Structure formats: C-alpha cells, structure tokens
Amino acid sequence: MKDVLGIVEKVKIIGQHREVEALALMDTGAKLSSVDINLAAEAGIGPVKRTTKIKSASKDSGTRRPVLEATVEVGGRRFRTEVNITDRSNMAFPILIGRNIMQGHFLIDSEKNSEMFRHVVTKKKMQSEYD
Numbered sequence: 001m002k003d004v005l006g007i008v009e010k011v012k013i014i015g016q017h018r019e020v021e022a023l024a025l026m027d028t029g030a031k032l033s034s035v036d037i038n039l040a041a042e043a044g045i046g047p048v049k050r051t052t053k054i055k056s057a058s059k060d061s062g063t064r065r066p067v068l069e070a071t072v073e074v075g076g077r078r079f080r081t082e083v084n085i086t087d088r089s090n091m092a093f094p095i096l097i098g099r100n101i102m103q104g105h106f107l108i109d110s111e112k113n114s115e116m117f118r119h120v121v122t123k124k125k126m127q128s129e130y131d
Helices: 037-043 114-130
Strands: 003-006 008-014 019-026 033-036 048-054 063-074 077-086 095-097 106-109
Touching: 003 008, 003 114, 008 037, 008 095, 008 114, 019 037, 019 114, 033 037, 033 063, 037 063, 037 077, 048 077
Parallel strands: 003 106, 019 095, 033 077
Antiparallel strands: 008 019, 008 063, 033 095, 048 063, 063 077
C-alpha cells in the first residue's frame, strides 16, 4: 500500500555529520531528487559518485550536477538513494524529492499541504523582491 504525501513535506537528510530537517517539494516531473549544496554539506553527505545532466524547463540546454549517495527520510521511511546537489538558495524549497524516491512508495495529493506550499512560495517571492 502506498502512503499519500502532500505537495510539500518535511523530510530529513541524514549524513555523516548530522540529520538536517527541511521542507521539500514533491516533484513527479523530476527523475532524481535534489538537495541544496549547503544543506548537503551541513548534513555531511557524500562523496560525489558521478555527475548527471539535468534538463530544465527554463533552459534550452541541461547542466551537469554532482550526484551523491544519501539517506533521505520521507513520510517516515528511510531511503538510501542518489541525489544531485546544486545551489537551491534562490528557490523556495531546499530539497526536491523526485521519482527515484516516490515511485512505488507514495502517491501525491496536490491539495494536501497546498496552503503550506502557497505560504512558502509567497514568502520566498517577497524576500527576493528585497534582495
């Protein structure tokens, strides 16, 4: 049986240094999960296993990102999986959970936690206007 997650969930990145909890966006369009580079360093995940090319809807050509192995806790379940790392400081969510974690384990209800999603996105927009 698959658990139901909202569009936004609290997740943990478990590394060699510590566990770091943050809000994550559930992105069914993303093949691989993504973690902010500073959060990855704080948790102590790594080392880099390989690089991968990431396609972006906003860019014509993809960019290469480092891929690390990490333990990610989502919905009370722990997954040892690959994540790519990038600077997500200008994005509303420091973690993006992709299909590599969701597929076969979770269903996404876009209405669940949608108010939290709107709050975080609005707050980030307001912050960027003053930066």
